[in-house]
Amino acid sequence: MGNKQTIFTAQQLDAYQDCTYFTRKEILRLFYRYRDLAPQLVPLDYTNQPDVKLPYELIGSMPELKDNPFRQRIAEVFSEDGEGNMTLDDFLDMFSVLSEMAPRDLKAYYAFKIYDFNNDDFICKSDLEKTLNKLTRNELTEDEVRMVCEKVIDEADLDNDGRLSLEDFQHMIVRAPDFLSTFHIRI
Amino acid sequence: MASKPQRHDSSNSDPGEQQALRLRRVSSPVSTNNYPLFNWSSTPAGEDEEGNSRPHRDLRSIPLPMALKRAVRQVQQMHVPVVSRMESWKRNKTKSLRKLKDNAREFHYIFTLWSKSLQKIGGNFGGGVQSYFVFLRFLVVLNFFSFLLIAGFVLIPSIVFRSVGTTLTNSSGPEKCMNYDPNPQGLVVFYNYFLNLLSGTGFMEYSYLFYGYYNNTMAGDRTFSYNIPLAYLFTVVFYFAFCLICIIARMGTAARVAVATGGSAGGNYSMMVFTGWDYGCMADQATKLKQKTIHYRLQVDLEEERIQKRAAALTSSQKIILYSIRFLMCFIAFGLIIASFYGIFVATNFSQEKSGQEGFLGLFFEYLPSIVITTGNFLVPLLCDQIALIEQYAPSTTIILALLRAVFLRLVSLGVLLFTLWRQITCEGQTNSGTCKLCQYNYEVYPCWETRVGQEMYKLTLFDFLINIAVLALVEFPRRMVVDNSSSKVAQWVGRQEFMVPSNVLGLVYGQTVVWTGALFCPLLPLINTIKFVFLFYCKKVTLFYNCRPALKTFRSTTSTFFFLVVLLFGWGLAILVMIYSLAEIHPSMGCGPFRFFPYMWSIVPTSFYSLSKTTQEFLFFIGSQAFSIPLFVLSCVVMCYFIALTSVYGKSVALLRAQLKLEGRDKQFLVKQIEELSRLQIPKHNAGVQD
Numbered sequence A: 001m002g003n004k005q006t007i008f009t010a011q012q013l014d015a016y017q018d019c020t021y022f023t024r025k026e027i028l029r030l031f032y033r034y035r036d037l038a039p040q041l042v043p044l045d046y047t048n049q050p051d052v053k054l055p056y057e058l059i060g061s062m063p064e065l066k067d068n069p070f071r072q073r074i075a076e077v078f079s080e081d082g083e084g085n086m087t088l089d090d091f092l093d094m095f096s097v098l099s100e101m102a103p104r105d106l107k108a109y110y111a112f113k114i115y116d117f118n119n120d121d122f123i124c125k126s127d128l129e130k131t132l133n134k135l136t137r138n139e140l141t142e143d144e145v146r147m148v149c150e151k152v153i154d155e156a157d158l159d160n161d162g163r164l165s166l167e168d169f170q171h172m173i174v175r176a177p178d179f180l181s182t183f184h185i186r187i
Numbered sequence B: 001m002a003s004k005p006q007r008h009d010s011s012n013s014d015p016g017e018q019q020a021l022r023l024r025r026v027s028s029p030v031s032t033n034n035y036p037l038f039n040w041s042s043t044p045a046g047e048d049e050e051g052n053s054r055p056h057r058d059l060r061s062i063p064l065p066m067a068l069k070r071a072v073r074q075v076q077q078m079h080v081p082v083v084s085r086m087e088s089w090k091r092n093k094t095k096s097l098r099k100l101k102d103n104a105r106e107f108h109y110i111f112t113l114w115s116k117s118l119q120k121i122g123g124n125f126g127g128g129v130q131s132y133f134v135f136l137r138f139l140v141v142l143n144f145f146s147f148l149l150i151a152g153f154v155l156i157p158s159i160v161f162r163s164v165g166t167t168l169t170n171s172s173g174p175e176k177c178m179n180y181d182p183n184p185q186g187l188v189v190f191y192n193y194f195l196n197l198l199s200g201t202g203f204m205e206y207s208y209l210f211y212g213y214y215n216n217t218m219a220g221d222r223t224f225s226y227n228i229p230l231a232y233l234f235t236v237v238f239y240f241a242f243c244l245i246c247i248i249a250r251m252g253t254a255a256r257v258a259v260a261t262g263g264s265a266g267g268n269y270s271m272m273v274f275t276g277w278d279y280g281c282m283a284d285q286a287t288k289l290k291q292k293t294i295h296y297r298l299q300v301d302l303e304e305e306r307i308q309k310r311a312a313a314l315t316s317s318q319k320i321i322l323y324s325i326r327f328l329m330c331f332i333a334f335g336l337i338i339a340s341f342y343g344i345f346v347a348t349n350f351s352q353e354k355s356g357q358e359g360f361l362g363l364f365f366e367y368l369p370s371i372v373i374t375t376g377n378f379l380v381p382l383l384c385d386q387i388a389l390i391e392q393y394a395p396s397t398t399i400i401l402a403l404l405r406a407v408f409l410r411l412v413s414l415g416v417l418l419f420t421l422w423r424q425i426t427c428e429g430q431t432n433s434g435t436c437k438l439c440q441y442n443y444e445v446y447p448c449w450e451t452r453v454g455q456e457m458y459k460l461t462l463f464d465f466l467i468n469i470a471v472l473a474l475v476e477f478p479r480r481m482v483v484d485n486s487s488s489k490v491a492q493w494v495g496r497q498e499f500m501v502p503s504n505v506l507g508l509v510y511g512q513t514v515v516w517t518g519a520l521f522c523p524l525l526p527l528i529n530t531i532k533f534v535f536l537f538y539c540k541k542v543t544l545f546y547n548c549r550p551a552l553k554t555f556r557s558t559t560s561t562f563f564f565l566v567v568l569l570f571g572w573g574l575a576i577l578v579m580i581y582s583l584a585e586i587h588p589s590m591g592c593g594p595f596r597f598f599p600y601m602w603s604i605v606p607t608s609f610y611s612l613s614k615t616t617q618e619f620l621f622f623i624g625s626q627a628f629s630i631p632l633f634v635l636s637c638v639v640m641c642y643f644i645a646l647t648s649v650y651g652k653s654v655a656l657l658r659a660q661l662k663l664e665g666r667d668k669q670f671l672v673k674q675i676e677e678l679s680r681l682q683i684p685k686h687n688a689g690v691q692d
Helices: A010-019 A024-037 A056-060 A071-078 A088-097 A104-115 A125-136 A142-156 A166-174 B005-009 B015-022 B055-060 B066-078 B085-111 B115-125 B127-160 B191-199 B228-261 B268-275 B284-312 B316-353 B359-391 B395-425 B449-485 B489-494 B501-518 B525-547 B557-584 B601-609 B614-624 B626-691
Strands: B217-220 B225-227
Touching: A010 A024, A010 B055, A010 B066, A024 A088, A056 A071, A071 A088, A071 A104, A088 A104, A088 B066, A104 A125, A104 A166, A125 A142, A125 B268, A142 A166, A142 B268, A142 B284, A166 B268, B055 B066, B115 B127, B115 B525, B127 B228, B127 B501, B127 B525, B127 B557, B191 B359, B191 B449, B217 B228, B225 B228, B228 B557, B228 B601, B316 B359, B316 B395, B359 B395, B359 B449, B395 B449, B395 B501, B395 B557, B449 B489, B449 B501, B449 B525, B501 B525, B501 B557, B557 B601, B614 B626
Parallel strands: none
Antiparallel strands: B217 B225
16 A cells, blocks of 8 residues: 555565454554653564563453453453453454454454453353453352352353353353453453 | 263363353253263264264364363364265365355355445344345345336336337327327427426426336347337236345245244243343343333233233123223224325326426426325324223233224225226226226326326425435424424423334335336336335435334234235235226327237237247247146146145144153153152162161
């Protein structure tokens, strides 16, 4: 299209286009959103791939994320160091998976990782309880939390080991009609 | 699937990069399937077909971190595929096609109407409310394209060929029947123009707006001819077919989602927990409310379970009492609906009797049917809601029942209005008696009955719009001001307006059904409806942002789109019944319109048919004959049976695979137990061995 941008080389932009669900324009727009979080840290020239990481506090303060009860887990899952500090690559990755065009399996994979608080590749009862409390702001009683967790494991656990594996989760998501529209951040 | 060790073998990409990225997975040592692993050491020859044929498509959906994806991409690009020229040409074509699709997507995004507004609405109020606005946008686009269709084939040729052309038939009817003079007589008071604008009479009656103005002519010369009545008929028929195709195409996408996820009787809790939170939700107030909603929904579900348990524990006498109460309430609800129908019937009769009166009183009588319909549509659902409280169904059943009742009420009340009109036009169906004997329709009261029906539909549309604006200005804004500024208990209890999606959608469906019913008699109605819906979009958006709070009982967005379209189809069905009946059964007016002097509107088709060339006639006869239609019918039956068989096979294999999944899980548990037992047996042996 004849863009005279000097932030990325043409090869970098091509690589980003191939690796995410964004077009050129959207990638540049996302770069400016990333830079707006910390203009003094993020250089305007990414051609030599500078190693810039934004701390979690800045990421978590974005308007799209600041009210999401799972923002910390989202940042941890997509960040390189697992602590929530994100590079531009992680940032683009995150919004690519959460965009409209990402397929169901990809989203289900990352949703599973987000809800797996202790990173043991299974959603066990304690993970479920934490999820539920974040969802309802700790307003459900102990009994209700316990009942709901039992029901969830009852419904979704197919191999009967008392916790949800990735396959159980994906199998349940396939039958959820709203998943694609709710696991979606508009940016 | 390659296992972990194979990653170390890859030498194609930067090892340092890989090292840094492995740290991202600060995860369990027992993880086996972290990522669907990419086969690094893939041979060029073997990878030709899958790996490199669609490299870019697969790359985006591999759940790897970005830098790993870039590394994979580098690997793929470095593989020099040994392919024929044909293959590489094909690949280049697919690549450029994909780029074209991406560019087209961006282009389309610019032209999509109101996309930013819809995004904002969805972010603040959730998917349910957004689906209402998406539906409204769909109707605006549908009406606009319908108007273009009608304008291109009926309006513009009529304007162009107004003074030219020869009348089609030379027959004529009795002198009395052809008496039609809609122009106002005598001195016209100036406010009459305003009244005429609102009711479609006076200067508006004899205009392109209504059926009566179009001519019974065929324009043209030897090389080109344009048959206006035939064009009018075919345009209306094609308009209905066009709307049907659009609706069904849109239903297709929604249905696919509904069918794929249907049949899930259980799974409510897990779905609510994992898919309940709308990640796109942005405003702080909305998020607090969203959390309250989820809390509320979970509590409601738990409550429903308790109710079900209680209901199962009812004694039989209590059950009998409950069922008899339900029957009685159903009867009462039905009775209310029938009463409102009777009210519409009486009002329409009265209005038709009093037609022709001047001034504002005349206007009131003109609008009486619309007023009664709107009042009925407003009051009866309220009363039904109160009835539903007594019936004590489960909450989900109550919502569905309320919606069904409201749909029934709205659409059938329109039907009652049309029925009343029909009675008066055709003298209650006896076209050979009384005043209808001369012209086959009631020429005294209705010299041009099609225009009159068109006027009724025009009035309904206009009144619906005015009521919406009035409710906005007089009810919703004051309500917000009262609630915000007063601190009385009552005001707080009433609270801010909630945006009720189902009732608003029914309003849209009702408006669209009126337009469809009236399209034959008032060709410009789609244009009026487009403008009306555009205004409605902005008005509803304003009231949403200023007056409403997010709803507590949310309406599911995916299934609701399908439901809206199904209800729209009901409306379409009603309209097409009316159209078919008018085309085939009622005698067109002899004083006006493009079909005067034809016994039925449809009879122009056979008449024009015989003016086609001989071969075309024979071809069309052949298509209509049994020699063609019976084999076609048999073929479609065969195709349908094939698809039904295919569907049942897929359903069976899904059930089989699901059972197999369960079996696999049990196998795994069994094997794990076996391993534990064997290891327990091994350890004492080993210890015994070591000791020796």
